Amino acid sequence: MMRRVLGLSVGFAFMMVGVIQAQWTSSRPDGHAPIGVMADHTHEKGEIMLSYRYMYMDMVGNRDGTDQLSIAEILDANGQYGFMITPTRMPMQMHMFGVMYAPVDEVTLVASLPVIDLFMDHVTRAGGEFTTNSINVGDLRLGGMIQLARFGEQSVHATALVSLPVGAIDETDVTPASSPNFVLLPYPMQTGSGTFDLRPALTYLGQSEWWSWGGQASAVIRTGTNDNDYSLGNRYSGTFWGARRFSDWVSASARIEGTTWDDIDGADPRLPGPGALVVPTARPDLRGGSRIDVGVGVNVYIRKGVLKATRLALEGMVPIYQDLDGPQLETDWIVTGGVQYTIF
Numbered sequence: 001m002m003r004r005v006l007g008l009s010v011g012f013a014f015m016m017v018g019v020i021q022a023q024w025t026s027s028r029p030d031g032h033a034p035i036g037v038m039a040d041h042t043h044e045k046g047e048i049m050l051s052y053r054y055m056y057m058d059m060v061g062n063r064d065g066t067d068q069l070s071i072a073e074i075l076d077a078n079g080q081y082g083f084m085i086t087p088t089r090m091p092m093q094m095h096m097f098g099v100m101y102a103p104v105d106e107v108t109l110v111a112s113l114p115v116i117d118l119f120m121d122h123v124t125r126a127g128g129e130f131t132t133n134s135i136n137v138g139d140l141r142l143g144g145m146i147q148l149a150r151f152g153e154q155s156v157h158a159t160a161l162v163s164l165p166v167g168a169i170d171e172t173d174v175t176p177a178s179s180p181n182f183v184l185l186p187y188p189m190q191t192g193s194g195t196f197d198l199r200p201a202l203t204y205l206g207q208s209e210w211w212s213w214g215g216q217a218s219a220v221i222r223t224g225t226n227d228n229d230y231s232l233g234n235r236y237s238g239t240f241w242g243a244r245r246f247s248d249w250v251s252a253s254a255r256i257e258g259t260t261w262d263d264i265d266g267a268d269p270r271l272p273g274p275g276a277l278v279v280p281t282a283r284p285d286l287r288g289g290s291r292i293d294v295g296v297g298v299n300v301y302i303r304k305g306v307l308k309a310t311r312l313a314l315e316g317m318v319p320i321y322q323d324l325d326g327p328q329l330e331t332d333w334i335v336t337g338g339v340q341y342t343i344f
Ligand SMILES: [Cu+2]
Pocket: 041, 042, 043, 049, 100
């Protein structure tokens, strides 16, 4: 009897060691998701993480539905669209500064502020070309993440962020028609939403010795109407990824993400009214769409030396499907790079 109890106890102890060894951990290169995923990980009590993310997105050419459109089709006075001006390209850069802090193991607080730099190239029906630019802060995101469950090498957390409307909704620039005066730029050239937005997300993470995987559902829900009488469309996203680590310090990932976003509600009274054939970017009813992106990434986790506890990551995505309320600029590729530094 004593022997049997001892045997069982030893067996149980080994099992517990097995369970303890197989806990989900962020202390590996793929302990963070691909860098394009926001709010992917939580922290342990007392940890502070400082991060900088850089995103570059290039949008070249226009679409209506899933069909690509030529500039001539959009500007043809007798054609289906008949706009006087069309955008042809929009390179977008975002610098995102973030802080994370975990006061307890179960809760991680988050704050992040983007700086957004936008250019848009245009062609007029008469053949003139011009570019507008805006650079300003985006909306400040504040909130927290709550650890819901840890079962062995799997983990689930919920994210609840609110974005405060500190971004710009009154950016202006000079166009050939307004010169020498500054004129209000249309919706996609504004860096803020002007509304308080809710940003909920639910994230699942899993790991094995050499592999990891995860999924996240997230949304951006606009509340109310901004000072310029409109609210941007809500956004809903779902993403799944898998990663393979090759050592203690490097991993590679593959990811798919689907996003759908609504048209704008209301309209800024200073822009050409709904239905106007001036430029598609000033039309609140030509802003919605859906897109599926796929891409690959790499994560590097520096574990010793002066850069100990620093992470570097890079991810590139390309759309494989786009359906836009057009004419609207299509997305061609997105690259995100990031540096994260954790203070334990
Ligand atoms: Cu973090």
